[in-house]
Amino acid sequence: xxxxxxxxxxxxxxxxxxxxxxxxxxxxxxxxxxxxxxxxxxxxxxxxxxxxxxxxxxxxxxxxxxxxxxxxxxxxxxxxxxxxxxxxxxxxxxxxxxxxxxxxxxxxxxxxxxxxxxxxxxxxxxxxxxxxxxxxxxxxxxxxxxxxxxxxxxxxxxxxxxxxxxxxxxxxxxxxxxxxxxxxxxxxxxxxxxxxxxxxxxxxxxxxxxxxxxxxxxxxxxxxxxxxx
Numbered sequence: 001x002x003x004x005x006x007x008x009x010x011x012x013x014x015x016x017x018x019x020x021x022x023x024x025x026x027x028x029x030x031x032x033x034x035x036x037x038x039x040x041x042x043x044x045x046x047x048x049x050x051x052x053x054x055x056x057x058x059x060x061x062x063x064x065x066x067x068x069x070x071x072x073x074x075x076x077x078x079x080x081x082x083x084x085x086x087x088x089x090x091x092x093x094x095x096x097x098x099x100x101x102x103x104x105x106x107x108x109x110x111x112x113x114x115x116x117x118x119x120x121x122x123x124x125x126x127x128x129x130x131x132x133x134x135x136x137x138x139x140x141x142x143x144x145x146x147x148x149x150x151x152x153x154x155x156x157x158x159x160x161x162x163x164x165x166x167x168x169x170x171x172x173x174x175x176x177x178x179x180x181x182x183x184x185x186x187x188x189x190x191x192x193x194x195x196x197x198x199x200x201x202x203x204x205x206x207x208x209x210x211x212x213x214x215x216x217x218x219x220x221x222x223x224x225x226x227x228x229x
Contacts, residue, residue: 007023007025007026007027007028008023009023010022010023013088013091013115014087014088016087017087017088018088019088019091020114020115020116020117020118020120020121021091021114021115023121026121026122026125026126027121027122029118029119029122030069030072030073030119030122030123030126031069031126031127034127039127040127043127043128043131044131044132044142045131045135050135050136053136054136054139055202056201056202057199057201057202057203057204057205058199058201058204060199062128062132063128064126064128064129065126065185065187072119073119073120073123074187074188076116076117076119077152077154079113079116079117080095080110080152080154081108081154081156082097088115089116091112091116092110092111092112092113092115093111094110094111094112095110096108096109096110099161100161100162102161104159105159105160105161105162106155106159106160106161107154107160107161107162107163108152108153108154108155108156109153109154110152111149111150111152112149112150113150113152114150120150123150124147124150133145133183136181137179137180137181138179148172148174148180155194155195160194160195166213166215167203167204167212169204169212170212170213170214170215171215184197
């Protein structure tokens with residue numbers, strides 16, 4: 001349950017440049033904080049949804065944000081495309097204006113953007129994410145959730161690149177057995193025509209020599225880099 005008083009002000013990375021990672025609760029800029037415990041319970045997934053996750057490794061098309069919220073976040077997204085300058089870019093853990101290296105297949109990729117704006121900061125605290133996540137770490141049990149890190153992929157219109165096939169767990173083998181998960185939040189409509197995400201049900205169980213599938217292309221551009229044999 002969130003306290004009703006205002007969250008603390010973020011510490012400054014540079015004079016006049018707030019570091020939102022120093023605020024360990026939502027700022028209130030993206031959504032109205034939930035103060036009633038009963039309202040949290042209303043966000044829990046059904047048994048059918050959690051069963052599908054444990055079987056397939058994915059549940060799709062879950063509404064999280066309103067169109068107005070998406071538009072506000074996309075306005076901040078301009079900092080990472082270079083359309084608008086942000087004085088705190090050095091706070092990023094990682095930033096690639098085009099990780100593919102091919103100007104005809106641009107893939108913007110960054111980590112740490114939650115530190116730069118209050119809206120991206122608030123996104124990991126979104127109750128519609130946190131509550132279901134607490135149900136999906138241990139079967140038939142609700143557990144505490146800890147935010148690991150954020151990640152942004154962007155594909156500019158008409159010359160966007162690809163994110164090659166991969167298992168997220170291959171990059172982040174932090175827990176054994178696996179007790180962390182990825183939440184993919186689309187800020188724009190996704191379709192086959194504009195390069196939406198694809199997922200193979202049950203592929204989270206695929207292994208090679210008893211380990212997750214290997215990471216063979218850290219630039220994500222080789223769609224054939226992983227082949228299960």
